[in-house]
Amino acid sequence: MGPIIEISHRTADGGKSHSIKVPQFGLGVFLAPADGTCKNACIWALNAGYRHIDTAAVYRNEEEVGQAILESGIPRSELFITTKLRRTDALGYQETLERCDESLNKLGLDFVDLYLIHAPPEDLSVRKDVWRGMEKLLETGKTRAIGVSNYGPHHLEEILQYSKYGPSVNQIEIHLWLQRPYLIKATRESGAVPMAYSPLARGQKVNDEKLHSLSKKLGVTPAQIAIKWCMDKGFITIPKSSNQKRIIENLESLNIELSEETNLILQDYDEDYISGWNPTVDL
Ligand SMILES: NC(=O)c1ccc[n+]([C@@H]2O[C@H](COP(=O)([O-])OP(=O)(O)OC[C@H]3O[C@@H](n4cnc5c(N)ncnc54)[C@H](OP(=O)(O)O)[C@@H]3O)[C@@H](O)[C@H]2O)c1
Structure with missing residues (x-):
């Protein structure tokens, strides 16, 4: 399963609320796809020792995540399930409550462990109401923690102005080729833990020449270096694979060690490479 870290929500008086433990590594x-692929991937991962799964309403596979949880037979209390409010569904207070209920129904769960706004709502005028809805979900136990995704420093500053509970995580694209020190600093300063999505740059960089030769030298795989770098930085890290062998390979990255010398080399891989989308720069 790997290390466990704590996340919490900053309160207006600077305190912490609703602190919970999170498996730092997840799937x-x-x-x-929800054609059995997602379910198989989750079952392989759970059998291998993963305890954290990151899905989203927009991935259209929450049902299969739920089926895998059920079939795994692992007690709910040992699992950590994250899902997200679709950006286009982040329309207001009531809508936020309803969309969370829909996700819970699909997952077959009474609560999720972490519920995230997938990206800053495009309509600025609803942002406060959406966050109020998120806070209500936290207070009513529909989720054990709330957070955001794809928030830039200005979005985090804004949310802290009106939140009763600040976001516990900011899920953002982070990897060797997009190290984002300024955004990580802003995230930590807001009281949130950075959660690294696309730690393999969506697979676009695992065949990178430099990384390949380094991995040969270290006797590990390129993906393992990329994942362990995120873990060593303290980010919650959620590589995706639907392949049983790679699911295990990725978990085994937790056992490798990256020396100080290697980390200095890896620092130079940063090239501001966005592999997907980048709503952190939106208004
Ligand atoms: N909040 C957001 O906006 C957001 C955006 C993107 C992603 N995410 C979350 O973050 C998770 C991870 O990001 P991601 O799916 O974008 O990309 P990723 O984890 O960086 O990369 C996944 C890709 O790498 C391949 N791969 C996995 N393990 C590998 C290995 N050991 N060696 C070589 N290739 C490997 C996978 O193929 P196979 O499946 O064939 O192994 C897949 O094509 C997502 O699944 C999602 O939960 C969130």
């Missing part, structure tokens, strides 16, 4: 299921 992402973006682009794992």
Whole structure:
């Protein structure tokens, strides 16, 4: 399962609320289709020792995540399930409550462990109401923690102005080729823990020449270096794979060690490479 870290929500008086423990390493299921692929990936991962799964309403595979949980026979209390409010569904207070209920129904769960706004709502005028809805979900136990995704420093500053509970995580694209020190600093300063999505740059960089030769030298795989770098930085890290062998390979990255010398080399891989979308720069 790997390390466990704590997340919490900053209160207006600077305190912490609703602190919970999170398995720092998990399985992402973006682009794992609901034709059995997602379910198999989750079952392989759970059998291998993963305890955290990151899905989203927009991935259209929450049902299969739920089926895998059920079939695994693992007690609910040992699992950590994250899902997200679709950006286009982030329309207001009531809508936020309803969309969470829909996700819970699909997952077959009474509560999720972490509920995220997938990206800053495009309509600025609803942002406060959406967050009020998120806070209500936290207070009523529909989720054990709330957070955001794809928030830039200005979005985090804005949300802290009106939140009763600040976001516990900011899920953002982070990897060797997009190290984002300024955004990580802003995230930590807001009281949130960075959650690294696309830690393999969506697979677009695992064949990178430099990384390949480094991995040969270290006797590990390129993906393992990329994942362990995120873990060592303290980010919640959720690589996706639908392949049983790679699911295990990725978990085994937790056992490798990256020396100080290697980390200095890896620091130079940063090239501001966005592999997907980048709503952190939106208004
Ligand atoms: N909040 C957001 O906006 C957002 C955006 C993107 C992603 N996410 C979350 O973050 C998770 C991870 O990000 P991601 O899916 O975009 O990309 P990723 O984890 O960086 O990369 C996944 C890709 O890498 C391949 N791969 C996995 N393990 C590998 C290995 N050991 N060696 C070589 N290739 C490997 C996968 O193929 P196979 O499946 O064939 O192994 C897949 O094509 C998502 O699944 C999702 O849960 C969130």
